[in-house]
Amino acid sequence: xxxxxxxxxxxxxxxxxxxxxxxxxxxxxxxxxxxxxxxxxxxxxxxxxxxxxxxxxxxxxxxxxxxxxxxxxxxxxxxxxxxxxxxxxxxxxxxxxxxxxxxxxxxxxxxxxxxxxxxxxxxxxxxxxxxxxxxxxxxxxxxxxxxxxxxxxxxxxxxxxxxxxxxxxxxxxxxxxxxxxxxxxxxxxxxxxxxxxxxxxxxxxxxxxxxxxxxxxxxxxxxxxxxxxxxxxxxxxxxxxxxxx
Amino acid sequence: xxxxxxxxxxxxxxxxxxxxxxxxxxxxxxxxxxxxxxxxxxxxxxxxxxxxxxxxxxxxxx
Numbered sequence: 001x002x003x004x005x006x007x008x009x010x011x012x013x014x015x016x017x018x019x020x021x022x023x024x025x026x027x028x029x030x031x032x033x034x035x036x037x038x039x040x041x042x043x044x045x046x047x048x049x050x051x052x053x054x055x056x057x058x059x060x061x062x063x064x065x066x067x068x069x070x071x072x073x074x075x076x077x078x079x080x081x082x083x084x085x086x087x088x089x090x091x092x093x094x095x096x097x098x099x100x101x102x103x104x105x106x107x108x109x110x111x112x113x114x115x116x117x118x119x120x121x122x123x124x125x126x127x128x129x130x131x132x133x134x135x136x137x138x139x140x141x142x143x144x145x146x147x148x149x150x151x152x153x154x155x156x157x158x159x160x161x162x163x164x165x166x167x168x169x170x171x172x173x174x175x176x177x178x179x180x181x182x183x184x185x186x187x188x189x190x191x192x193x194x195x196x197x198x199x200x201x202x203x204x205x206x207x208x209x210x211x212x213x214x215x216x217x218x219x220x221x222x223x224x225x226x227x228x229x230x231x232x233x234x235x236x237x238x239x240x241x242x243x244x245x
Numbered sequence: 246x247x248x249x250x251x252x253x254x255x256x257x258x259x260x261x262x263x264x265x266x267x268x269x270x271x272x273x274x275x276x277x278x279x280x281x282x283x284x285x286x287x288x289x290x291x292x293x294x295x296x297x298x299x300x301x302x303x304x305x306x307x
Contacts, residue, residue, distance in 0.1 A: 033272075041251075042251075046255060051255040051256070051257065052254040052255035052256075052257050052261065053254070053255070053257035053260060053261060055254070055261050056260065056261055056264045059264055059265060059268040060264065063268070063271075098278075099275055102271050102274065102275055103271070105271070106267060106268055106271045109264075109267055110264040110267065110268065113260045113263055113264045114260065114264070116260060117257055117260050215272065215275070219275050219276070219279060222279040222280070222283070223279045223282070225283070226279060226282045226283050226286050229283075229286045229287070229290065230286050230289075233286075233289070233290050233293065234293075238290065239290070239294055242287055242290045242291055242294065243294060245287060245291075
C-alpha cells in the first residue's frame with residue numbers, strides 16, 4: 001500500500017497517468033451539463049413560491065457545494081504535504097485554490113442575484129453569507145501566501161498551515177443556517193430526513209452537482225500537471241519530455 | 246411555452262440569465278486559463294533548455 005502510494009505520488013508517474021484520466025472526466029462533465037441544463041431549464045416546473053427565479057439554484061447550489069468540497073481537498077492535501085512531505089499533495093493544494101475561489105465567487109454572486117428578487121436585497125451580513133465570503137478570503141489568502149514566499153518549501157508550509165486552520169470555517173458555513181437566524185433557507189437536500197424538494201427539481205440539481213464535481217477533477221488534473229512541469233522544470237525527465245513536444 | 250416566455254423567466258430574466266452567464270464565464274475560464282498556463286510553462290522550459298545548450302557549447306569551446 002505504502003509502496004503504491006509512493007509510486008503514484010511520484011510527480012513523473014502522476015504526469016503520465018493523469019494525461020489518460022482527463023478525458024474520462026471531461027466528456028461526462030459535458031454530457032451531464034447538457035442534460036442537467038435541459039432538465040433544469042425546460043423540464044423542472046416553476047416553484048410555487050419563487051416562480052422561475054429559483055432556477056438560479058441549479059448553478060448556485062452546485063457552486064456552493066464545490067466551494068466547500070474543494071477547500072477540504074485543498075486543506076487535506078496541504079496537510080498530507082506537511083506531514084508526509086509528499087510533493088504531489090502540495091501541488092494538488094496549490095492547483096485547487098484558484099478553482100475553489102472561482103466557485104466561491106460564483107456561489108456568492110449567483111446567491112446575491114437570487115437574493116435581490118426573493119429577499120429584496122443583494123446582500124445581508126448574516127451568518128451564511130458572511131462565512132461564505134470569509135471562505136473566498138481564505139482562498140485569496142492562501143494564494144497570496146503561496147506567491148509571496150520565494151522559497152517553494154516555505155511557501156507550501158506557510159500556506160498549508162493557513163489552509164488547515166481555515167477548515168474551521170467549513171462546518172460554520174454548513175451549519176450557519178441552523179445555528180443562527182438567517183435569511184438564507186435551510187438545507188433541503190443534505191439532511192437525514194427525506195429531501196424536501198420536488199423530484200423534478202432534485203434530478204437536475206444532482207446532475208449539475210455531479211457535472212461540477214467531475215469538472216473539478218478534470219481541471220485539477222490539468223492544473224496539477226502544470227504545477228508538476230513547473231516545479232520539476234530542471235529535472236531530466238521534464239527536459240526530455242518538453243524537447244519532444 | 247414559447248421562446249419569448251422562456252427567455253422572460255417569469256419576469257426574473259435579468260437575475261436568472263446573468264447567473265447563468267456568470268456560471269458560463271467561470272466554467273470557460275477554468276478551462277482556458279490552465280491551458281494558457283500550460284503553454285507558458287512549456288515555453289519557459291524550452292527557453293531554459295536552449296539557454297543551457299548555449300552555455301554548454303561555450304564551455305566546450307573554451
